[in-house]
Amino acid sequence: xxxxxxxxxxxxxxxxxxxxxxxxxxxxxxxxxxxxxxxxxxxxxxxxxxxxxxxxxxxxxxxxxxxxxxxxxxxxxxxxxxxxxxxxxxxxxxxxxxxxxxxxxxxxxxxxxxxxxxxxxxxxxxxxxxxxxxxxxxxxxxxxxxxxxxxxxxxxxxxxxxxxxxxxxxxxxxxxxxxxxxxxxxxxxxxxxxxxxxxxxxxxxxxxxxxxxxxxxxxxxxxxxxxxxxxxxxxxxxxxxxxxxxxxxxxxxxxxxxxxxxxxxxxxxxxxxxxxxxxxxxxxxxxxxxxxxxxxxxxxxxxxxxxxxxxxxxxxxxxxxxxxxxxxxxxxxxxxxxxxxxxxxxxxxxxxxxxxxxxxxxxxxxxxxxxxxxxxxxxxxxxxxxxxxxxxxxxxxxxxxxxxxxxxxxxxxxxxxxxxxxxxxxxxxxxxxxxxxxxxxxxxxxxxxxxxxxxxxxxxxxxxxxxxxxxxxxxxxxxxxxxxxxxxxxxxxxxxxxxxxxxxxxxxxxxxxxxxxxxxxxxxxxxxxxxxxxxx
Numbered sequence: 001x002x003x004x005x006x007x008x009x010x011x012x013x014x015x016x017x018x019x020x021x022x023x024x025x026x027x028x029x030x031x032x033x034x035x036x037x038x039x040x041x042x043x044x045x046x047x048x049x050x051x052x053x054x055x056x057x058x059x060x061x062x063x064x065x066x067x068x069x070x071x072x073x074x075x076x077x078x079x080x081x082x083x084x085x086x087x088x089x090x091x092x093x094x095x096x097x098x099x100x101x102x103x104x105x106x107x108x109x110x111x112x113x114x115x116x117x118x119x120x121x122x123x124x125x126x127x128x129x130x131x132x133x134x135x136x137x138x139x140x141x142x143x144x145x146x147x148x149x150x151x152x153x154x155x156x157x158x159x160x161x162x163x164x165x166x167x168x169x170x171x172x173x174x175x176x177x178x179x180x181x182x183x184x185x186x187x188x189x190x191x192x193x194x195x196x197x198x199x200x201x202x203x204x205x206x207x208x209x210x211x212x213x214x215x216x217x218x219x220x221x222x223x224x225x226x227x228x229x230x231x232x233x234x235x236x237x238x239x240x241x242x243x244x245x246x247x248x249x250x251x252x253x254x255x256x257x258x259x260x261x262x263x264x265x266x267x268x269x270x271x272x273x274x275x276x277x278x279x280x281x282x283x284x285x286x287x288x289x290x291x292x293x294x295x296x297x298x299x300x301x302x303x304x305x306x307x308x309x310x311x312x313x314x315x316x317x318x319x320x321x322x323x324x325x326x327x328x329x330x331x332x333x334x335x336x337x338x339x340x341x342x343x344x345x346x347x348x349x350x351x352x353x354x355x356x357x358x359x360x361x362x363x364x365x366x367x368x369x370x371x372x373x374x375x376x377x378x379x380x381x382x383x384x385x386x387x388x389x390x391x392x393x394x395x396x397x398x399x400x401x402x403x404x405x406x407x408x409x410x411x412x413x414x415x416x417x418x419x420x421x422x423x424x425x426x427x428x429x430x431x432x433x434x435x436x437x438x439x440x441x442x443x444x445x446x447x448x449x450x451x452x453x454x455x456x457x458x459x460x461x462x463x464x465x466x467x468x469x470x471x472x473x474x475x476x477x478x479x480x481x482x483x484x485x486x487x488x489x490x491x492x493x494x495x496x497x498x499x500x501x502x503x504x505x506x507x508x509x510x511x512x513x514x515x516x517x518x519x520x521x522x523x524x525x526x527x528x529x530x531x532x533x534x535x536x
Contacts, residue, residue, distance in 0.1 A: 078197050082529065101388060112483065123486070222275050283295040440486055492507060
């Protein structure tokens with residue numbers, strides 16, 4: 001017991017009038033610690049070997065039998081879909097003028113997303129609908145896997161390399177087992193049928209380009225900006241670097257990347273719009289810790305004279321205070337010249353961060369930065385593709401300054417919100433900005449389907465995922481500013497961790513063996529179709 005530091009109880013729907021009573025904690029003896037705990041933890045399908053659950057498969061024949069049963073269900077469900085226009089818009093009055101592309105309007109006290117034909121469309125989508133999501137590292141831990149193919153054997157093509165280390169893609173290997181050599185074409189056909197049958201009308205972020213090209217289904221696209229521009233290192237509570245938007249090279253990089261993507265999609269009426277970047281490290285506006293709340297500004301002050309962002313910050317301070325004496329009186333940091341501020345890295349003490357003048361100036365710089373970022377990106381999008389929507393940068397960590405700037409320049413403000421529902425004072429404040437919003441990511445997972453992590457918001461058991469999905473979806477629809485919700489993601493993450501960051505969550509609609517979680521899928525379908533029928 002001495003090595004246990006945390007015990008996590010999954011009770012997300014516990015009422016305030018409930019009582020929990022715990023007895024004396026104890027451990028159950030099991031496999032000893034170390035390497036032996038992980039020997040052959042994954043079977044040849046990439047499934048957990050130490051437990052069973054309804055969707056677990058034991059053979060390729062079983063996978064194929066389950067597939068035939070699912071095909072019958074999909075054909076039945078596809079026949080029962082409501083009448084819609086070719087973009088998925090609901091064929092109900094009133095209709096609005098056709099524009100040829102997706103657009104946003106405000107009518108009858110709520111924001112509405114319209115199809116190119118002028119019918120209302122609430123975007124219900126799934127992120128990462130892609131076959132290449134099952135890649136996990138096997139280098140130096142081959143002992144964890146039972147049944148990896150040998151070189152030049154059947155399925156050996158699914159070995160690969162990331163960061164110079166050997167990997168294996170269990171999901172694609174299972175698709176080949178299930179469908180044969182032309183498994184990617186079969187996978188695309190099945191994925192399109194599933195999304196439509198399950199009541200989804202949007203292919204979400206980071207999805208397979210070939211699937212998008214074949215599907216004739218509305219979709220969104222990510223654009224990641226990269227280049228040789230300066231950056232603001234994340235040292236003060238922000239978790240990653242931020243681009244230095246005051247470096248002219250950033251605007252050039254944004255223009256080049258947006259031009260590249262837009263050139264391939266700007267005349268496609270099925271494209272809803274673009275997300276640019278993802279979950280940038282703005283700081284946390286809800287935090288009482290100024291190191292976290294104003295992380296972006298504080299990280300900028302730590303830089304030296306070579307930083308365009310720091311130069312912009314100090315220019316703003318000089319314009320406000322005029323003299324170094326007035327500035328030092330407000331900040332009380334005992335600095336004798338602007339030149340010293342330019343040259344030296346500046347870290348603020350806690351006693352300085354409680355001064356209202358200091359926090360006001362940090363907030364003003366955050367506002368200046370956010371306006372520059374969204375103005376640069378919005379200008380590039382409208383220059384290269386005036387037809388499609390700019391959907392923001394998918395806020396996770398966020399500050400009021402960043403959200404307000406996004407609302408100023410974007411067509412739709414996007415949020416990744418992992419919570420039980422869409423509610424709270426933040427949405428009351430957002431309503432005052434008079435802009436629509438879209439949820440770019442949400443999910444509900446459990447730890448009872450052979451994976452170690454239940455995702456960023458969990459429920460107690462698999463049968464609670466469907467009701468949790470429905471509750472979240474309807475809470476979003478009840479908000480007059482929200483025009484869509486996208487689930488993260490289509491398939492579970494690998495048992496032994498994805499190569500990006502090791503995540504291994506049960507967050508998908510289907511397992512690594514491409515088996516749908518039937519109860520969850522049925523509940524999601526019912527929620528989606530009920531919501532879409534409520535549009536009027």
